[in-house]
Amino acid sequence: xxxxxxxxxxxxxxxxxxxxxxxxxxxxxxxxxxxxxxxxxxxxxxxxxxxxxxxxxxxxxxxxxxxxxxxxxxxxxxxxxxxxxxxxxxxxxxxxxxxxxxxxxxxxxxxxxxxxxxxxxxxxxxxxxxxxxxxxxxxxxxxxxxxxxxxxxxxxxxxxxxxxxxxxxxxxxxxxxxxxxxxxxxxxxxxxxxxxxxxxxxxxxxxxxxxxxxxxxxxxxxxxxxxxxxxxxxxxxxxxxxxxxxxxxxxxxxxxxxxxxxxxxxxxxxxxxxxxxxxxxxxxxxxxxxxxxxxxxxxxxxxxxxxxxxxxxxxxxxxxxxxxxxxxxxxxxxxxxxxxxxxxxxxxxxxxxxxxxxxxxxxxxxxxxxxxxxxxxxxxxxxxxxxxxxxxxxxxxxxxxxxxxxxxxxxxxxxxxxxxxxxxxxxxxxxxxxxxxxxxxxxxxxxxxxxxxxxxxxxxxxxxxxxxxxxxxxxxxxx
Amino acid sequence: xxxxxxxxxxxxxxxxxxxxxxxxxxxxxxxxxxxxxxxxxxxxxxxxxxxxxxxxxxxxxxxxxxxxxxxxxxxxxxxxxxxxxxxxxxxxxxxxxxxxxxxxxxxxxxxxxxxxxxxxxxxxxxxxxxxxxxxxxxxxxxxxxxxxxxxxxxxxxxxxxxxxxxxxxxxxxxxxxxxxxxxxxxxxxxxxxxxxxxxxxxxxxxxxxxxxxxxxxxxxxxxxxxxxxxxxxxxxxxxxxxxxxxxxxxxxxxxxxxxxxxxxxxxxxxxxxxxxxxxxxxxxxxxxxxxxxxxxxxxxxxxxxxxxxxxxxxxxxxxxxxxxxxxxxxxxxxxxxxxxxxxxxxxxxxxxxxxxxxxxxxxxxxxxxxxxxxxxxxxxxxxxxxxxxxxxxxxxxxxxxxxxxxxxxxxxxxxxxxxxxxxxxxxxxxxxxxxxxxxxxxxxxxxxxxxxxxxxxxxxxxxxxxxxxxxxxxxxxxx
Numbered sequence: 001x002x003x004x005x006x007x008x009x010x011x012x013x014x015x016x017x018x019x020x021x022x023x024x025x026x027x028x029x030x031x032x033x034x035x036x037x038x039x040x041x042x043x044x045x046x047x048x049x050x051x052x053x054x055x056x057x058x059x060x061x062x063x064x065x066x067x068x069x070x071x072x073x074x075x076x077x078x079x080x081x082x083x084x085x086x087x088x089x090x091x092x093x094x095x096x097x098x099x100x101x102x103x104x105x106x107x108x109x110x111x112x113x114x115x116x117x118x119x120x121x122x123x124x125x126x127x128x129x130x131x132x133x134x135x136x137x138x139x140x141x142x143x144x145x146x147x148x149x150x151x152x153x154x155x156x157x158x159x160x161x162x163x164x165x166x167x168x169x170x171x172x173x174x175x176x177x178x179x180x181x182x183x184x185x186x187x188x189x190x191x192x193x194x195x196x197x198x199x200x201x202x203x204x205x206x207x208x209x210x211x212x213x214x215x216x217x218x219x220x221x222x223x224x225x226x227x228x229x230x231x232x233x234x235x236x237x238x239x240x241x242x243x244x245x246x247x248x249x250x251x252x253x254x255x256x257x258x259x260x261x262x263x264x265x266x267x268x269x270x271x272x273x274x275x276x277x278x279x280x281x282x283x284x285x286x287x288x289x290x291x292x293x294x295x296x297x298x299x300x301x302x303x304x305x306x307x308x309x310x311x312x313x314x315x316x317x318x319x320x321x322x323x324x325x326x327x328x329x330x331x332x333x334x335x336x337x338x339x340x341x342x343x344x345x346x347x348x349x350x351x352x353x354x355x356x357x358x359x360x361x362x363x364x365x366x367x368x369x370x371x372x373x374x375x376x377x378x379x380x381x382x383x384x385x386x387x388x389x390x391x392x393x394x395x396x397x398x399x400x401x402x403x404x405x406x407x408x409x410x411x412x413x414x415x416x417x418x419x420x421x422x423x424x425x426x427x428x429x430x431x432x433x434x435x436x437x438x439x440x441x442x443x444x445x446x447x448x449x450x451x452x453x454x455x456x457x458x459x460x461x462x463x464x465x466x467x468x469x470x471x472x473x474x475x476x477x478x479x
Numbered sequence: 480x481x482x483x484x485x486x487x488x489x490x491x492x493x494x495x496x497x498x499x500x501x502x503x504x505x506x507x508x509x510x511x512x513x514x515x516x517x518x519x520x521x522x523x524x525x526x527x528x529x530x531x532x533x534x535x536x537x538x539x540x541x542x543x544x545x546x547x548x549x550x551x552x553x554x555x556x557x558x559x560x561x562x563x564x565x566x567x568x569x570x571x572x573x574x575x576x577x578x579x580x581x582x583x584x585x586x587x588x589x590x591x592x593x594x595x596x597x598x599x600x601x602x603x604x605x606x607x608x609x610x611x612x613x614x615x616x617x618x619x620x621x622x623x624x625x626x627x628x629x630x631x632x633x634x635x636x637x638x639x640x641x642x643x644x645x646x647x648x649x650x651x652x653x654x655x656x657x658x659x660x661x662x663x664x665x666x667x668x669x670x671x672x673x674x675x676x677x678x679x680x681x682x683x684x685x686x687x688x689x690x691x692x693x694x695x696x697x698x699x700x701x702x703x704x705x706x707x708x709x710x711x712x713x714x715x716x717x718x719x720x721x722x723x724x725x726x727x728x729x730x731x732x733x734x735x736x737x738x739x740x741x742x743x744x745x746x747x748x749x750x751x752x753x754x755x756x757x758x759x760x761x762x763x764x765x766x767x768x769x770x771x772x773x774x775x776x777x778x779x780x781x782x783x784x785x786x787x788x789x790x791x792x793x794x795x796x797x798x799x800x801x802x803x804x805x806x807x808x809x810x811x812x813x814x815x816x817x818x819x820x821x822x823x824x825x826x827x828x829x830x831x832x833x834x835x836x837x838x839x840x841x842x843x844x845x846x847x848x849x850x851x852x853x854x855x856x857x858x859x860x861x862x863x864x865x866x867x868x869x870x871x872x873x874x875x876x877x878x879x880x881x882x883x884x885x886x887x888x889x890x891x892x893x894x895x896x897x898x899x900x901x902x903x904x905x906x907x908x909x910x911x912x913x914x915x916x917x918x919x920x921x922x923x924x925x926x927x928x929x930x931x932x933x934x935x936x937x938x939x940x941x942x943x944x945x946x947x948x949x950x951x952x953x954x955x956x957x958x
Contacts, residue, residue: 134617135614147802185825188826217671219676325830326660341580341696351660351803352803354830
């Protein structure tokens with residue numbers, strides 16, 4: 001009975017949400033009364049109330065005392081998205097490590113509210129279930145949980161990851177999968193397998209600073225490609241860049257690029273794979289955020305169109321399940337042997353018990369249920385954060401509309417230096433990620449990334465207000 | 480009462496063991512009867528029997544039905560140690576990865592008895608206690624066990640590692656320590672911090688193949704230094720090599736080099752540190768086996784004499800406690816900041832729960848108790864393996880006398896190609912590590928390394944016999 005009534009109130013909520021999204025109901029509009037909903041839809045008053053609480057939790061409506069519910073937020077009424085910057089097609093040495101270290105030294109200080117670090121808060125994770133999976137693995141392990149699990153890694157876990165490939169259009173065998181210490185180790189191994197120091201890697205602009213740091217630490221160069229808010233990498237820009245430069249590999253976050261949150265359409269992924277296959281250029285596909293889609297269905301991966309074994313797919317459980325387990329994987333295609341060896345030489349093997357526990361958790365099928373829950377949580381947190389930015393930041397502020405993941409990319413008035421902004425914010429106990437660390441070309445200095453990984457709270461709203469106040473002060477001074 | 484009687488029988492056993500070690504009692508000699516021991520030492524018959532069982536467990540005596548106990552094995556009657564080879568002082572490209580992969584593909588096949596892989600069997604590890612430590616950490620963690628534990632890593636664990644530095648002559652602060660994914664990640668990070676592709680690293684000859692693979696994968700070169708069975712690196716040879724070559728760093732296993740099991744005397748470590756400090760050459764000190772000494776006390780580390788922050792100490796819990804946890808550490812000296820950043824770029828952070836559990840285990844003080852136990856087990860396994868090699872291998876065989884760790888380095892008749900020997904042995908279900916993979920100079924082709932990490936059993940004795948039979952066949956053919 002609970003299940004059917006849940007469906008009922010969700011149904012009602014979805015209808016009203018769609019009216020809001022389409023702009024039929026606009027911010028400030030009163031929504032139909034609970035009584036009216038109850039009568040019109042033939043549901044109980046309780047059900048109607050549940051529907052409205054759900055919408056309130058999503059940050060879409062708010063109740064006003066003695067008056068009823070009003071629309072608070074509509075995606076149809078958002079500020080424009082940040083500008084697309086077409087980067088120069090030059091192969092650049094990367095030198096952002098110093099800056100990133102400076103930013104994150106403070107961002108990781110537990111006293112500060114970190115809007116800089118893109119990590120899900122543990123209250124959003126299935127702690128009890130995972131701990132139970134650890135306990136059960138130890139019971140089952142009979143001592144083997146202390147032994148090495150040599151590359152390619154735990155077979156059960158690899159099989160379960162291969163099984164999930166169906167969701168993104170793949171049909172992997174477990175021997176196609178190798179377990180790594182998170183997506184970061186996977187990306188590092190791939191870079192080392194397909195390129196050498198001095199080689200050029202094509203990346204999105206902007207792109208995750210960790211990718212830039214890896215490229216820097218391996219003595220490789222970066223070539224930035226224009227990337228759109230809706231459709232990701234600009235394929236024409238990529239084509240031109242590949243004509244003008246010798247590129248050893250591309251490293252793209254095809255689903256929900258961090259920081260943009262964009263997703264390449266299926267057709268573009270097909271074209272991308274075809275283009276690179278013609279030129280025999282490997283594609284390292286970072287799919288870290290693929291399961292955290294906001295739409296109706298999980299996007300397909302470029303790997304699904306790979307016929308030559310040239311796509312190296314990387315991902316992990318760090319953004320959705322257990323950051324601290326440090327378990328990720330790579331589907332290395334034709335570079336399998338090389339990557340298995342590099343893994344052994346670098347970290348020998350991935351932690352055994354962590355792999356066992358994740359296999360146990362996935363086997364029970366609770367991962368999909370958890371993913372539904374955490375996607376909703378991220379969506380709600382993005383809604384609330386967006387609203388707070390609109391409310392507290394200067395009017396010219398532009399905000400991304402991520403199609404997945406949980407970060408926002410924000411363009412501030414052009415006079416703002418976001419690196420300095422962060423240093424000021426840190427003094428007030430808040431950290432943000434300045435745009436400069438997402439590129440090699442000294443662009444995005446008036447951009448910031450804000451993570452929505454923390455459950456929404458008054459404290460976070462106040463943190464965003466502090467940043468907004470700093471911005472307004474700075475603009476005031478300049479005018 | 481139990482404790483005092485334990486001490487009693489151990490005392491008696493130690494006296495007899497010393498008679499055997501000094502050669503007063505020789506293999507084949509009858510040892511005093513249990514009754515005589517009981518009367519002479521004023522102990523009960525039970526205590527006398529316990530003493531003899533202990534010596535039997537150590538492989539030193541054996542009982543003959545209706546006759547009594549006889550000396551079976553004495554270290555005073557061992558074959559000579561393998562030859563020391565003075566390598567050429569040339570900086571070599573490393574190309575052993577292919578060969579190592581071929582060897583260990585088979586060595587890791589669970590159907591084979593692996594005398595090749597140097598890893599403690601899980602029956603030698605404190606499984607129940609570690610599992611309990613995991614459970615307690617999860618209870619205490621309240622969800623934080625799923626979050627990132629950013630570099631430098633878990634503070635409790637770092638403090639406990641710093642505390643243990645007293646054992647090797649150090650006095651570290653926990654901020655001097657950074658947690659890594661095992662010793663292998665620590666070594667890799669150190670190499671990357673102090674040298675770049677093309678640079679030369681001075682290493683021991685022979686040295687652990689994993690170190691050679693790392694150097695190879697990073698595009699660096701290796702310069703081999705002669706290494707003695709008793710005293711480790713030959714400092715004169717090192718001096719000469721440093722005169723003739725530009726060396727970016729030394730990477731030495733100062734305590735119980737794998738495969739030799741040698742230990743540099745304290746005086747040599749002092750000289751080594753002084754020599755390298757004069758030339759401003761960093762020393763990466765691999766202390767993976769330091770806690771697994773066979774003598775009376777733990778050897779001092781070279782790090783203890785480091786005044787300039789030029790010694791980078793690396794170690795882990797993989798050989799003594801929990802290989803599969805993949806938890807090690809580095810004491811990076813003046814390279815701290817660079818190494819912390821490289822760690823973040825490569826694997827972000829070390830697994831949280833694994834660090835918590837080890838901190839919990841160390842806090843309880845059960846580590847030292849466990850170490851005493853596992854050291855005895857390794858010593859016994861080394862004794863039994865040595866005896867079996869003497870029994871089954873050709874008479875010319877030479878065997879190392881490891882002062883710590885749990886591997887044996889064996890020189891076979893010069894006509895033997897140990898790589899081929901291994902391929903033949905694998906067909907019979909046994910794997911060994913051929914000498915060629917421990918050097919870049921195509922030396923040691925008639926050497927093998929045998930691991931004594933598995934509890935002694937009839938099966939292992941038979942495995943050694945199989946290798947011995949293959950050797951004898953091959954020699955027979957050649958003669």
